[in-house]
Amino acid sequence: MNLFRLAGDFTHLLSIVVLFLKIRTTKSCAGISLKTQELYVLVFITRYLDLFTKYYSFYNTVMKLIFIGTTGSIVWYMRYHKVVKQTYNKDQDTFRHYFLVLICILLALLIHHEFTVIEVLWTFSLYLEAVAILPQLVLLQRSRNIDNLTGNYVFLLGAYRALYIINWIYRYFTEIHKIRWIPWVSGLVQTALYADFFYYYMKSWKNHEMLKLPA
Template identity: 65%
Template sequence: MKLIYLGSAFSIIWYIRHHKLVRRSYDKDQDTFPCYFLILISFALAVFVHEKLTFKEVMWTFSLYLEAVAILPQLVLLQRTRNIDNLTGQYIFLLGSYRALYILNWIYRYLSEQRSIHWITWVSGVIQTLLYADFFYYYIQSWRKNVKLELPA
């Protein structure tokens, strides 16, 4: 399942960068979010806030922290441009739904299995879901009113 997830993620990146129709819709002037900032903060946090100091554990924690905030550049860009087509809105909604359902899976596993789930996983998953919450609100409002999705500036 992870290979399907990674394959679809890489194919989306390929389409955004190389597909002639999709590539033309990219506006580099609007996309100014400092992504390196998220990477540095996530890495520093992983080095200082982890369960045990091993390379594998720190890298795993880094990936969780980075995954939690990786949607921020996209959300900022959508809010800045206020141009959200149906496909983009549905994609972001489904990404957030995936994370919310993942949390339900963690709750189920916590209640049904004897082993515990790392607190870092819980915290990063909840933070990521909360980042999507504002988008969910406006997505559902636009769907209910049958109007174009627009985020407030």
Template identity: 70%
Template sequence: MNLFRLAGDMSHLLSVCVLLLKIRATKSCRGISLKTQELYALVFVTRYLDLFYSYISLYNSIMKVTFIATAVSIIRYMRFDKVVKQTYDKEQDTFRYAFLVAPCLVLALVLNHRFTFTEVLWTFSIYLEAVAILPQLVLMQRTQNIDNLTANYVALLGAYRGLYIVNWIYRYFTEPHYRQWLVWISGVVQTALYADFFYFYTKAWKHNTRLQLPA
């Protein structure tokens, strides 16, 4: 594992920690999209099925279990905690799952490395992760209710993907047979979705003002 991959993993993990901190400390999930959290849970479950039949390393297994467990924990808070669920912006978080899940599943059935059950699900998770942030970005644009912890959560997710792209570039030049075109294209699409957010995030940070996205 190279430094860029490790930094990307830590950024991803930190984003989840920031989100859990926001929910637990403030007893609020205002500004957080449940749709995005459930999509991420679906991403992790379909991607990490190999936990049951393949062992790579202790680090790898711990990270997979951690991401599944934290995704389920966030959803549990937002759906079942009596105090937290009252702060959920249900009326604004209306992005339809089908518009993301169905195309990703069809694409995974058509474009994959091998047409096997686990490989198709793994490919599906790659495609779905690329667009899973969309409900969150739409919710932030609609409500303009963007506190610092929510903004930092999304920024860390974007940083995770950016660092993974650097990791792929590094591996391309250091590993002769490393080619992952479907992963690379999906990663670039995912990173591009953050471009508008990072422009306004950086602008707000420079001027020490509250983040606002154009409606």
């Protein structure tokens, strides 16, 4: 495992930890999209089904379990915690995320490496992860003023994906010497969705202001 992959993994983990701690400590999920979190749970469950069929390493197994467990816990807090669920912006979190699921299922059935259950579900998880952030970005766009922890969470998610792209480039020249079209294109789409957010995040950080997105 190279440094870029490792940095990407821990940046991804840090993004989830930042969000989890925000909810635990403030007892608020204001500005957080439950629909995005539910999509991520679906992403991790369908991607990590190989936990039951293959063993790669202790690190690999632990990270997969942490991603599933922490994201599932966030969804639980937002849905069932008697204090946290009252702060959920349900009236603004209205993105029809089930359309994303249906589209990604169809794409996975049509475009995949191998027509097996594990492979199709793994491909589905890549497609879905690429667009899972959309409900969150739409919610931020509607709420306009964004607290630092929520902004840091979204920024770290985008940084994780950017680091993974660097990892793929590094591996292309040092290991695999071939393009893996499905994860590469999915990753590029996902990173592109963060471009506008990155611009305003860096602008607010430079000016020491609260992050605000345009209407």
